[in-house]
Amino acid sequence: SQTIHQWPATLVQPVGSPLSLECTVEGTSNPNLYWYRQAAGRGLQLLFYSVGIGQISSEVPQNLSASRPQDWQFILSSKKLLLSDSGFYLCAWSFRDEQYFGPGTRLTVT
Amino acid sequence: QKEVEQDPGPLSVPEGAIVSLNCTYSNSAFQYFMWYRQYSRKGPELLMYTYSSGNKEDGRFTAQVDKSSKYISLFIRDSQPSDSATYLCAMSAGNYGQNFVFGPGTRLSVLP
Numbered sequence A: 001s002q003t004i005h006q007w008p009a010t011l012v013q014p015v016g017s018p019l020s021l022e023c024t025v026e027g028t029s030n031p032n033l034y035w036y037r038q039a040a041g042r043g044l045q046l047l048f049y050s051v052g053i054g055q056i057s058s059e060v061p062q063n064l065s066a067s068r069p070q071d072w073q074f075i076l077s078s079k080k081l082l083l084s085d086s087g088f089y090l091c092a093w094s095f096r097d098e099q100y101f102g103p104g105t106r107l108t109v110t
Numbered sequence B: 001q002k003e004v005e006q007d008p009g010p011l012s013v014p015e016g017a018i019v020s021l022n023c024t025y026s027n028s029a030f031q032y033f034m035w036y037r038q039y040s041r042k043g044p045e046l047l048m049y050t051y052s053s054g055n056k057e058d059g060r061f062t063a064q065v066d067k068s069s070k071y072i073s074l075f076i077r078d079s080q081p082s083d084s085a086t087y088l089c090a091m092s093a094g095n096y097g098q099n100f101v102f103g104p105g106t107r108l109s110v111l112p
Helices: none
Strands: A003-007 A010-013 A019-026 A032-038 A044-052 A055-058 A064-070 A073-078 A087-095 A098-101 A105-109 B004-006 B011-014 B019-025 B032-038 B045-050 B054-058 B061-066 B071-076 B085-092 B100-102 B106-111
Touching: A003 A087, A010 A019, A019 A032, A019 A087, A019 A105, A032 A073, A044 A064, A044 A073, A055 A064, A073 A087, A098 B032, A098 B045, B004 B085, B011 B019, B019 B085, B019 B106, B032 B061, B045 B054, B045 B061, B045 B071, B071 B085
Parallel strands: A010 A105, B011 B106
Antiparallel strands: A003 A019, A019 A073, A032 A044, A032 A087, A044 A055, A064 A073, A087 A098, A087 A105, B004 B019, B019 B071, B032 B045, B032 B085, B054 B061, B061 B071, B085 B100, B085 B106
C-alpha cells in the first residue's frame, strides 16, 4: 500500500530564516506530487506540482520554491520566510485522478 | 464567479441526523469528483470518489453528482460525533489530475 510522509510536523521559524519541508511517498512509482498551503479558515492553495524528477510547475509566484531530487521525494524551500508564509503545508500524491494527502506541517513564522 | 463554491457552514446537527453537504462548479470540463474529510490539524482524507453522474454509496455516505446542473452533494446518514470535521469537495478535469480544484470546505459539528 502507498504511504506519504511529511516532516517536520510542526515548525516555528523567525522571519527571514530559511525553510525546508520534506515529503516522501512509498509504495508507488512516478507519482504526481503536489504542495498545497492551507491558511486558517481558508481553502487549499496549490503551490507546486511535479510530474517527474526535476519537473516542477509553480502555480503561485512567491518566495517559495520546490524540488524533486528523487521520484519519491518532494521538497519545499524558502531562502527567507515572510510572516505571510505561516500556514498548514500539505503534500499530496495522485494516482490517475485520485489524490491523497500527507499529515501536513504546521508552520508558524514569528 | 469562483470555479467551485461550497456551502460555507458551519453546520451543527444532532447525532443521528441526515447531513447534506453541497458544492456547485462552473467548469463543465470537470469529470472527476471527490469528497475529503479533514479533522482539525490533520491532512484531508479521501472519503468518496466518483466519475459519472448519479449516486455512489459507501456505508453511511452517499455521493451524488449532477453534471447537467454542475452540482455535487455528500449525504451522511445516521451522523455520529466522529463525523465532526471539515468536508472539502474537489474536482478534476482529468489528464491524470494535474489540476485539482477544491472548495473552501464546510465545517460540520455533530452534537451528541
